[in-house]
Each structure stands twice: as C-alpha cells, then as structure tokens.
Amino acid sequence: MKTLVEWKVLATSSATAALQSEHEKLACECAVRLGRKPRTALMEFLGMRYSLEDTAVPKLCLTGMPIVGKALESPFFHSYQVPATITVSELLSSAPRRRAGTLKRVKLMGRTGGAEMAKAIWQKTMKEVKAGTMSGPYTLEEMEKKHGRYLNLVPSFGLKQGDKFRRIDDHSASHNNLAAERTQQIQMAMVDYLMSMVAAMGKAFNGALWIGTEDMAGAYRQVPLTDSQVRISVTAVYNPESESVELFEIYGQPFGAAHAVPNFYRVAEWACRLMIRAFTAIIDHFFDDYFVVLRPGEAEGTMFCIKEAFKLIGLVLDDEKSQPPGDFSMVLGVAFNTASLQSQKLLLVEPKPTRVTNLCQIIDRVMAEDCLPPSLAASLLGKFGFLCSTMFGKVGRCCTGAVRARQYGHPNETHLTAEICTSLQLMKLFTTTAPKRELKLYDRERPLILYTDASDVPNRTEGRWVVGAVLIDPDTMTISYTSWIVPETVVNTWFPKQTYMNQLELFACPLALNTWSQVLHDRQVLLFIDNDAAAASLARGYSPRQDSCALVGDFWLAASSARLSIYIDRVESKSNPADGPSRLDFNLMRRLKAQWISPNSTSVFTRPFSWFVAL
Amino acid sequence: MSKRGRKRLIDDTEMADLSANRCWERAEAGKAFALEHPGNSLAQFLPSWERLMSRPDVHVIKYHTCRFEGSRRRKFQMLMTNRACFVDFIGKLCEGHLCMRTGGPHLKWRPTVHNGQVLQSQTGDEREYPVGFCKEYAKAAGLVLGSGGSFLEVFSGPNAPLSVEVGALLGAPVPGYKLENKGKGDKVELQNLSQLLGSHPLVSQQASSFSARAAPTISVQESFYRDAALNAARQPGYGKRTQLIQDGLQDPSKHMEEALKLSHPFTLGNVLKPDHREAL
Numbered sequence: 071m072k073t074l075v076e077w078k079v080l081a082t083s084s085a086t087a088a089l090q091s092e093h094e095k096l097a098c099e100c101a102v103r104l105g106r107k108p109r110t111a112l113m114e115f116l117g118m119r120y121s122l123e124d125t126a127v128p129k130l131c132l133t134g135m136p137i138v139g140k141a142l143e144s145p146f147f148h149s150y151q152v153p154a155t156i157t158v159s160e161l162l163s164s165a166p167r168r169r170a171g172t173l174k175r176v177k178l179m180g181r182t183g184g185a186e187m188a189k190a191i192w193q194k195t196m197k198e199v200k201a202g203t204m205s206g207p208y209t210l211e212e213m214e215k216k217h218g219r220y221l222n223l224v225p226s227f228g229l230k231q232g233d234k235f236r237r238i239d240d241h242s243a244s245h246n247n248l249a250a251e252r253t254q255q256i257q258m259a260m261v262d263y264l265m266s267m268v269a270a271m272g273k274a275f276n277g278a279l280w281i282g283t284e285d286m287a288g289a290y291r292q293v294p295l296t297d298s299q300v301r302i303s304v305t306a307v308y309n310p311e312s313e314s315v316e317l318f319e320i321y322g323q324p325f326g327a328a329h330a331v332p333n334f335y336r337v338a339e340w341a342c343r344l345m346i347r348a349f350t351a352i353i354d355h356f357f358d359d360y361f362v363v364l365r366p367g368e369a370e371g372t373m374f375c376i377k378e379a380f381k382l383i384g385l386v387l388d389d390e391k392s393q394p395p396g397d398f399s400m401v402l403g404v405a406f407n408t409a410s411l412q413s414q415k416l417l418l419v420e421p422k423p424t425r426v427t428n429l430c431q432i433i434d435r436v437m438a439e440d441c442l443p444p445s446l447a448a449s450l451l452g453k454f455g456f457l458c459s460t461m462f463g464k465v466g467r468c469c470t471g472a473v474r475a476r477q478y479g480h481p482n483e484t485h486l487t488a489e490i491c492t493s494l495q496l497m498k499l500f501t502t503t504a505p506k507r508e509l510k511l512y513d514r515e516r517p518l519i520l521y522t523d524a525s526d527v528p529n530r531t532e533g534r535w536v537v538g539a540v541l542i543d544p545d546t547m548t549i550s551y552t553s554w555i556v557p558e559t560v561v562n563t564w565f566p567k568q569t570y571m572n573q574l575e576l577f578a579c580p581l582a583l584n585t586w587s588q589v590l591h592d593r594q595v596l597l598f599i600d601n602d603a604a605a606a607s608l609a610r611g612y613s614p615r616q617d618s619c620a621l622v623g624d625f626w627l628a629a630s631s632a633r634l635s636i637y638i639d640r641v642e643s644k645s646n647p648a649d650g651p652s653r654l655d656f657n658l659m660r661r662l663k664a665q666w667i668s669p670n671s672t673s674v675f676t677r678p679f680s681w682f683v684a685l
Numbered sequence: 686m687s688k689r690g691r692k693r694l695i696d697d698t699e700m701a702d703l704s705a706n707r708c709w710e711r712a713e714a715g716k717a718f719a720l721e722h723p724g725n726s727l728a729q730f731l732p733s734w735e736r737l738m739s740r741p742d743v744h745v746i747k748y749h750t751c752r753f754e755g756s757r758r759r760k761f762q763m764l765m766t767n768r769a770c771f772v773d774f775i776g777k778l779c780e781g782h783l784c785m786r787t788g789g790p791h792l793k794w795r796p797t798v799h800n801g802q803v804l805q806s807q808t809g810d811e812r813e814y815p816v817g818f819c820k821e822y823a824k825a826a827g828l829v830l831g832s833g834g835s836f837l838e839v840f841s842g843p844n845a846p847l848s849v850e851v852g853a854l855l856g857a858p859v860p861g862y863k864l865e866n867k868g869k870g871d872k873v874e875l876q877n878l879s880q881l882l883g884s885h886p887l888v889s890q891q892a893s894s895f896s897a898r899a900a901p902t903i904s905v906q907e908s909f910y911r912d913a914a915l916n917a918a919r920q921p922g923y924g925k926r927t928q929l930i931q932d933g934l935q936d937p938s939k940h941m942e943e944a945l946k947l948s949h950p951f952t953l954g955n956v957l958k959p960d961h962r963e964a965l
Contacts, residue, residue, distance in 0.1 A: 148906055257906035263956075265917035270955040274965050343960060350964040464920075478688060509918045510952075517949040519941070544945050594949040596929070598940075606923035637920055637950050639929045647937035658937060 073348050074375050077116070081382050086111045098134045100294035100321040103202055107292065108132075108384040116383065117340070120347040127340040130333075134294035137241070137327040138249040138302060144336040150255030154248065161249040161302065165222040169210070172223040172244070172306055176315045179227040180308025187228040188310035190235035195226075195307045195318060203291040206318030207309065213317050217301035222246065223317070224305045224324070232428070239305050239320075241327040246302060250328045256335050259354040261402055261419065261459065265509050267352050267363050268408065268417050272511045278412045280369050282362045282395035284376065287388035289358030290334050291322030303327070334358075341385055349375050361401045369395035404460050407506075415511040421460040426501050429453050433494045441484045442494075447476040454497050462505040462630040464611025468623030469496035471616055489616075505630045516544040517594040521641060522582050523648035524574035524601075530654075535561055535574055538651025539582035540664070543589065551659045552585050553651040554669035564617040575604035576613075576621040578652070583628040585670040592633045598641035600649070609638045698731065700840070705733035707839075712740060712767045717829050719771060719822075721814075724748075724761035742767045751784050752777035754817030757792040759784070774825040775818070813842055819850035827854045909956065916956040 080086060089111035097106055113128035123145040135142055139158050156164075180188045198204040213221050224244040229236045241247045264281075271279055286292065295303065305318045323330035335357065342355045351372050353362040364372055373395060380387050393399055397409040400422055407418035432450060436442050442450075451473055458466045472489035486494075519542040526535055533555035540551045556574065564573045579597065583590055599605040607613035607622050629636050643649060650658045659666075701722075708718040720737075724747050728734055738745055746764040750756035764775050779785045814822075826836060836855070838848045845859060852859040911921055920926070929950070930943045957965065 255906075257910050259910075262914040262917040262919055263910060266913045266956050267961060269916065270957050270961070270965060273955065346960045346964050352961055352964055354958075354961070459919075478691060507918070516945075517947065519944045519947075542941060542945065549941075594951065596944060596947060596949065598944070602923070609920050609923040609926070635918055635949065635951055637929075638923070639926065640932075641930070641940060642932040642935065644935040645930075645932075645937055645940035647941055649937070662938070 071371065071375065074378055077112070077348075077379065077382050080115060081109065081112050086115060089114065093128075093132055096129070097132045098294060098297045100134045100297055100300065101132055103205070103321040104291065104294050105202055107386060109382065110384075113340075113383050116344060116348070120344055122340055122343055122347075124336055124340055127337055131293065131337065134296040134299075135323065135329070135333040136296045136299050137324065137329040137333070138246050138299060140251045141253045141329050141332055142336075143253050144332065144339075146336055146339045147254040147256050147332065149253065152252035154251040156245065156248045158249050161222065161245050162220040164245065165220055165302070168245070169221075169223050172225045173210070173315045175243070176225045176227070176306045176308050179225070180310065180315070181313075183228050185310060187230060187235055188308055191226070191228040191237045192307060192309055192311075194235070194237050195305075198291070199318065201288070201291075203288065203322045204305070204318045204320050207307075207316035208304075208318070210317060213304050213319075217304065220301065221304055222302035224303055224326075226305050226307050237307070237325075239303075239324045239326040241303075241324065244302075247326075247328045252328065254332060256332060258335075258356055260356055261404055263354065264361055264363075264401060264406070265417060265419065267354065268406070268411070269509055269511055271352055271363050271365075272411055272415070272417070275365055278366050278397065279408045280364050280366055280395035280397055281399040281401060281406050281408065282364060282369060282373050283391075283393040283399060283401055284360040284362075284373075284380070285388045285391035286338065286358035286360075287386045287391075288322075289338070290325055290330055292385060293323045293334050293337050295321055295323060337385070341380065341383065344383070345376055345379060348379065351376060356402055359402060361399075362395070364395050366395075403456065411511070417509040417511065419460050419507040419509070421457045421501070425453070425457060429457060429501055430498055433498050437486070437491065437494060440486050442473070442476055442486055442490060443484045444477050444479050444481055447473050447479075450494075450497070451477055454501065457501050458611075460507050461500065462507055462633070463626050463636065464609070464622075465504050465626040465630045466497075466500035467611035468613075468619045468626065469493055469500060470612070471614065471619055473497070505633070508633075510635070515593065517596045517637075518543055518590065519596050519598070520582055520586075520590075521598045521646055521648035522575070522578035523599075523643075523646050523652035524571065524578050525652045526569050526571050526574060527653070532654055533557075535570060536652050536654055537574055537578035537581055538648045538653070539578055539585065540647045540651065540659070541582070541586050541589065541667075549659070549662050549664035550586070550667045551648070551651045551656070551664050552582070552667045552669045553654060553656075554581060554671060555654075565615070572601065572603050572607075572615070572618055573621060575599060575601035576607065576618055576625070578648075579604075579608060580621065580624040580628050581669060581671065583625065583632065583634070584672070585667055587632065587670065590632055590634055594635045595637070597636050597638045598646065599638065600641050600643040600646045602640060605638050605640055697728075701726075701728040701731055702733045704839070705731065705737045708765070709733070709737050709740075712737070712742060717766070717768050717834075719764055719766040719768070719826075721762065721764045724763045726763075729763075738765065740767070744769060744772055746772055746776040748775050748777050749779040750815055750818065751779050751791055752786050752817075753815040753821065754786075755815035756817070757784075757787070758794060759791045768825070768829045770828045771822070771825045774821040813844060813846050816846065816850075819846045822847060823850035823854045826851050830855065909958075913956045915950050916954075918951045920950075 090109065093110045094106065108128070108131040110128040110132050113131070117125055117128060126144070130142070138161060195204065199206060222244055224239050224241055224246065226237050226239045229238050268279060268281070300319050300321065303320050303324055305320050305324070306315050307318060309316045323333050338355050338358060342353060342360065345351050345353050349372060351362055352364070353360055353376065355361070362372065362376065377387060397407065399406050403422055403425065405420040405422050407420055410416040410418060429450070432453070436446065436450070451470055454470065470493060472487065472493040476483065476490060521540040522537070524535070524537045528534055535556040536553060537556055538551065538553040540549065542549050556577065560577070561570055564570060579599070599608070607618055608625055611622060611626055613619040613622050647658060650656060704720055708720050711718040722728060729738065737743060744766055746766065748762055748764065750760040750762060751758060759779055764771060783789060784791055830836060836848070836851045838845055841848055849859045911925065914921060929947055930940060934940050934943070955962070
C-alpha cells in the first residue's frame with residue numbers, strides 16, 4: 071500500500087506532468103487514436119526505479135511498433151532468427167495487383183461463412199470503430215486517395231469459437247507476415263510454470279494459497295501500430311447488409327500479424343515485471359492473462375494494488391474477466407484446485423468443466439451423425455490433448471490412434487469405423503473419469519527404483535518369451551525381483567510379428583506395477599528400461615502401434631490408480647539388473663540376496679488387449 | 686499417415702509408375718533399359734511394375750550391395766532389365782553371417798545411439814551405388830551399347846557414379862566435379878567411434894563428448910521452462926530428457942548404486958524466475 075501511495079504521488083508530481091506533456095508531442099497518430107491511455111512518463115520513471123530491462127517500452131507506447139520489416143528487439147527475449155521471405159519493397163510493389171483478389175476473397179468468405187457469422191464480424195468491427203481502435207468504413211477509392219498506390223489490403227474472416235465469433239485479420243494472406251523478419255523467440259509461462267509458482271510458494275509459506283487472475287482489455291489494441299504501417303494494414307471486412315466489402319484503418323497491433331506477438335508481449339512482460347518488483351507479488355502472465363499466487367490474508371490487498379497500479383500506468387484491465395482470488399480458479403483453460411494444499415500438500419489441476427462438456431458433446435454428435443471429417447478429427451485431438459494435460463501422468467493419451475489416422479486421412483473419408491468409435495468412446499471415458507493431474511509439494515521418501523527387461527529367445531526350453539523386473543526400496547534397502555514366462559495366449563493377443571521385443575519390454579512394466587502393487591502405491595518411482603522404443607512410448611503415453619499402445623495404456627492406468635509419480639529413463643542393457651531375471655538367470659539376484667516375488671499376472675488376464683480395441 | 690508422409694508416398698508412387706512405364710515403352714520399342722530399386726520395395730506390387738516384370742524378356746536380377754567394392758552393408762537390391770548380360774555381372778547374392786566378398790562381418794544397419802540419443806542414421810552411406818557395382822554395371826552396359834549406343838541415367842543423384850563409370854568406359858567423361866559432403870569425415874569418425882563404444886574406455890569418453898556436441902542446443906529460457914514442467918510433475922519427451930545415469934557403467938551393481946543416489950526429477954527443487962525467487 072505504501073508503494074502504491076508513492077506511485078500516486080509520483081504520478082501527480084510536476085516532474086511527471088512535465089515529462090508527460092513532452093511525451094505527448096512525440097505520440098504518433100495511432101497512439102492518439104487509441105486514446106493515449108498509457109502514462110508513459112510515469113512508466114519511464116517506474117522503469118528506472120525498478121530497473122526494468124526493457125527501457126524502450128514506454129516510448130514505444132507513444133511511437134507505435136511496426137509489423138513488417140525487421141522486428142524490434144527486446145532484452146526480455148532471446149535471439150532467434152527467421153528471415154523474411156519477401157522484402158518490404160516486394161510487399162509494397164505487389165500490393166496493387168493483389169488488391170482485387172483480396173476483395174474477392176473477403177466477399178466469398180463472408181458469404182460462405184453464413185449470415186450469422188458475417189453479422190457478428192461486422193458488428194465487432196463497428197464496435198472497434200466506436201472504441202476508436204479502428205476507423206471506417208471506407209471505399210477503396212478513399213483509401214487509395216489517402217494512402218497512395220502502395221496501400222496493402224488485409225483480408226478478414228470469421229471464426230466460430232464455441233458460441234462466440236472471432237474476427238481474424240489474415241496477415242499471411244496479405245503478405246505482411248512474409249515481409250516480417252523475426253529476430254527473437256518468446257518462451258511463455260503456462261500451466262506448468264504456474265504449478266511451479268504454487269509449489270515454490272507452498273513450500274515457502276506452508277499454508278493455504280489462492281490464485282487470482284486479471285486480464286487486459288482489448289490487449290493488442292492498447293499497443294499502437296507505427297503510423298507508416300497503417301497503409302499496409304487496411305482491413306477488408308464483409309458487410310452483410312450491403313453485401314459488399316468495406317475497408318477500415320486499424321491503429322492498434324492487429325491479431326494475425328506475426329510481429330504483433332512480440333510487440334504486445336514485451337509490454338505485457340514489462341508490466342508483469344513491474345508488479346513483481348514493486349509489490350513482491352508472485353505474478354506471471356500468458357499474453358494478456360495475468361495470474362497471481364497469493365496467501366489468503368494478503369490476497370485482497372495485493373489484487374487491489376495490482377489493479378490500481380495498472381490504472382496508474384494506463385494499461386486497462388478488463389473488470390468483467392477479473393477473477394477474485396480463491397482456492398478453485400480457472401487459469402489458462404484449466405482449473406487449479408489449491409484446497410488440498412494445506413492439509414495434504416497436494417495441488418490438483420483439473421479440466422475446466424465446460425471443456426469436458428464441450429468435448430463430450432462433440433463426440434456424441436460425431437457418433438450420432440456417423441461423420442468425422444479429418445478437420446474435425448484434428449480439432450477433437452487438439453481439445454482432447456489439452457484435456458490430457460490435466461490428467462494424471464500420461465494417462466488417456468493411448469486411445470487416440472484411430473482418430474489420429476483419420477486426421478491425416480482422405481478428406482472424403484468421414485464414416486466412423488469400429489476403431490474410431492472405440493477411440494472416441496475411450497476419449498470420452500478418460501475425459502470424464504481419469505484421475506486428475508496432481509503435484510505433491512513434499513515427498514520425503516526416496517524414490518523406488520524399478521528395472522524391467524524382456525527376452526525373446528526362440529527354442530528356449532522353458533519358454534520363448536520371458537519378462538523380468540527388479541525393485542529396490544531405498545528406505546529399507548531391500549531388493550526384490552520377479553520373472554514370468556509369458557504364455558503364448560498372451561502373445562497371441564498382439565499383432566503377429568517375427569519378434570515381440572517391443573511388446574514384451576512394454577508388457578514387463580504393467581506386470582511389475584501389478585506384482586508390487588502393495589509397495590508401489592502413492593510413491594515416486596524411477597523406472598529404468600533398456601529398450602528406447604518402449605521407454606519413449608511410455609514417456610509419451612502413446613505408441614503408433616495399436617497393440618503396444620494398449621500396453622502403454624495399461625501401464626498408465628495402473629500407475630494412475632496407484633497414484634505413482636513415475637519418471638522413465640534409459641539404462642544400457644549391460645547395466646540392467648533385470649536382464650538376468652528376464653533370461654531366467656538369477657545368479658546376480660542370489661548374490662545380492664534379493665527376494666523373489668511371484669509375478670502377479672492376474673490383471674493381465676482379467677483385462678486383455680481386447681479392452682482397447684472394442685468396448 | 687502424416688501430411689508429409691502422404692505426400693512422399695504419392696511422389697514416390699508417381700516416380701515408380703513413371704519409371705516402369707518408360708521402361709515398358711522402351712521394351713516395346715525393342716530398346717534396352719535397366720531399372721534399379723530396393724529388393725523389398727512395395728513398388729514391385731504396383732500394377733505398372735507387375736506388368737513390366739511379367740514380360741518374358743525382362744530379367745529381375747536380385748543382388749546384395751556388399752558383394753561389390755565400396756559397400757560394407759548387406760543391402761538387398763534388384764535390377765530389372767531386358768538385357769541378359771547384366772545377370773552375370775550384377776546377380777550376386779551374399780549368404781551367411783560373414784560377407785562372401787570381404788570375409789568379415791557386415792556393418793550394422795541400426796542407427797548409432799549413444800546415451801539414448803541417435804547420433805547418426807546409417808542410410809546416408811548407402812545413398813550412392815557402390816563403386817564396384819558401377820564398374821560391373823558399366824561392363825555390362827558396354828556389351829549392350831557396343832560402339833554406337835547412348836546411355837542415359839534418370840534419377841541419378843548429384844554425383845551420378847553410374848554415369849561416370851559408363852562414360853569412362855565409353856570414352857565420354859561426365860563433366861563436372863564430385864560433390865563432397867561437408868563434415869563427412871567427422872561423421873565417419875563419429876560413427877566409427879560409436880561402433881567401438883564400450884570396447885575401450887577412452888573411446889567411450891571421446892564419443893560422449895561427440896554426443897554432447899550432437900545434442901540439439903536449446904536456449905536458457907527453453908531449458909528453464911522444460912525444468913519447470915519437470916518440477917510440475919510432467920516428464921518431457923523421451924528425446925528431450927537428460928539421462929539420469931549415463932551409459933558406460935556396464936555393470937548392474939554399479940548402476941543400482943548410482944540409482945540409489947538419485948532424487949526424483951519431479952522434486953528437484955524450486956524452478957523460479959529470478960524475480961519470483963526474489964519476491965518470495
């Protein structure tokens with residue numbers, strides 16, 4: 071609060087006022103059109119006070135930022151060169167001859183998108199005009215008269231996202247993105263990092279924690295475009311009333327322009343670092359979404375300071391999207407549940423209920439209509455993949471094989487096959503029933519060490535296929551091992567091959583989890599495998615081969631039901647202690663005085679491969 | 686199938702059909718042709734290939750590349766032609782574990798892997814026809830062409846070694862110079878070192894340093910967020926992980942000893958940005 075008061079004093083000081091009036095003289099027309107909200111003088115003072123690395127941000131909020139040519143560079147990001155495909159002069163010289171095609175394209179897309187979408191997109195554009203971030207509508211003649219012959223048109227089209235419509239300004243089609251030279255890459259904080267933030271704070275304060283969120287209003291439109299580039303961003307929008315294409319000038323950073331991403335992100339990052347350093351807040355952001363981890367007692371005060379601070383520097387937050395701190399918060403599309411943090415030291419990350427409902431509805435519709443075109447398959451996989459990130463371990467990923475195949479199939483193939491039906495039903499089942507992703511803040515016990523291996527030796531007297539496993543409990547320093555001659559009945563459930571090494575190596579893993587189910591419960595495990603293909607499949611939670619994928623699925627189901635935090639890594643064959651048991655050679659185990667455990671193959675037979683291929 | 690895979694399949698099928706159809710046309714016109722291809726390729730089941738192979742004047746000659754100087758891997762290939770003289774020069778198969786030409790073992794096909802990372806795939810070495818094959822082919826081609834024939838190689842690759850040999854035999858050298866692969870020597874050395882892995886500790890050590898060099902470089906920020914994911918109980922992709930215990934121990938007891946010293950990667954500690962650490 072004291073800091074906030076100091077800021078308020080600084081904001082109203084004569085020095086700030088004098089500098090601000092100097093700044094206003096530098097403001098570009100785009101910045102003026104956007105309303106000149108950022109208090110750049112105060113931003114400059116605060117930037118110096120808190121040693122913010124990117125000192126150019128306040129000035130750039132005055133002068134605007136370009137979207138073609140070489141990208142501006144910020145000390146916040148690291149170097150990553152992607153050259154432009156065409157030069158700016160090529161962009162400009164080709165603009166006149168592309169104009170007619172662009173107008174035709176916008177008209178066509180406006181008409182084919184349907185009346186409802188066209189109306190929504192038009193209304194959105196007019197809303198922007200009212201807000202001052204765009205101006206128009208203009209005719210082509212008016213724009214040519216104003217901007218000259220190098221005027222570049224950007225086609226826009228509508229996209230339905232749930233119940234809402236979004237206007238996309240296609241800067242790739244306008245060739246603007248081809249003329250954009252990228253110089254840096256941005257690594258963004260996402261769900262994993264927020265979990266890391268919560269974990270660190272949970273360990274530091276050992277109490278309850280809440281998460282609150284803030285969102286910048288019309289984020290990109292708070293950052294001005296360079297005046298000289300308004301002419302290359304004249305946006306063409308379909309007007310459903312006049313059934314014609316009308317043109318608009320845009321003054322903020324346009325969605326769809328490649329450079330708009332780093333241009334906006336550096337402003338958002340600047341504000342984020344300012345909040346951390348000024349208010350010692352554990353806050354981060356993904357584009358315009360800010361998330362803060364807070365202790366309940368301080369939550370209200372910190373959120374108040376952050377809101378007021380944003381107001382003072384003139385970056386506008388969207389009050390409607392603001393989420394008060396709580397122990398169940400929706401952040402970046404997932405639900406963070408911190409309710410068990412204090413009592414069980416457990417952070418749960420759950421799917422957002424609306425996302426689950428949405429996916430189930432799509433699957434039901436696909437099943438009812440018996441129609442899954444490749445584009446919808448891709449969309450479904452994207453949605454399901456995102457939901458998988460909220461499931462325990464890598465559970466759930468195994469069931470997507472048939473839908474993946476459809477994703478890359480022929481556009482005319484839309485009928486559902488038996489495999490696709492199973493895949494869709496499993497996706498639904500996993501989405502609704504899979505255990506949630508969790509993060510244990512403390513795990514004082516040392517991890518259990520598990521080694522698995524398999525052998526396939528034709529003509530071996532005891533049996534051709536053998537799997538083995540060794541478990542070490544570092545707390546009790548006990549070593550136990552198991553081994554099982556895999557009967558032909560099991561191998562026959564896999565697709566016929568000359569050798570079954572990959573399947574056997576995979577099969578050894580769920581077998582080991584079932585065999586030591588008493589010990590392997592709610593523990594951390596390091597699993598060492600000497601077969602890279604099997605290890606990679608388990609680490610990914612998926613295999614392109616259907617029979618292997620079922621085994622991977624079995625493994626993760628076993629792991630999730632026993633709440634095992636498993637990390638999979640490689641061991642070279644000659645260092646793998648499970649190599650002996652997998653060859654029915656127990657000399658090393660006897661020398662180590664290891665304990666024999668009978669393999670538990672029951673679950674293998676109660677849930678054969680068929681669970682995966684047909685429900 | 687991925688988009689890229691599908692495109693490759695379509696392109697390859699088109700090339701295979703084109704080759705078979707052109708050969709068919711030449712055979713119909715009584716002109717000589719030779720079509721070389723992997724022996725187990727699915728292309729031979731294309732209708733155009735089946736049609737060509739069913740011709741009574743066409744010989745399908747199967748051979749292993751290792752039977753020719755310059756090849757150390759047993760690669761199964763086929764040569765389809767309507768001239769019988771190729772059969773004796775090319776139709777050489779290699780049977781048994783040891784190479785019938787060198788008497789030694791064949792080089793392995795599996796990729797060179799060290800510490801769980803693929804250092805090199807071996808297919809690059811087999812990109813061009815072996816020198817010995819080109820020489821034998823040229824001898825047969827010389828018989829077919831006589832003194833006044835012409836020779837054209839389609840899909841020859843940048844160095845066209847077959848054309849070079851045939852041209853040399855006919856006294857018509859192929860112009861241009863050989864395209865050398867940059868860093869090829871380094872790769873060969875790396876490959877040789879990797880094949881010796883485990884046999885000598887020094888070699889193993891050297892290969893480890895090569896492995897470090899071969900590993901893709903990632904930025905500090907990228908590495909930071911990867912660690913954050915690990916800290917949030919998410920294992921990275923298998924290829925992106927850092928192996929907990931490096932290869933080379935070659936002893937189960939030692940590996941167990943090392944494993945017992947490990948902490949679980951999900952609880953390695955706080956992964957926080959400096960600002961957040963400071964604020965905390």
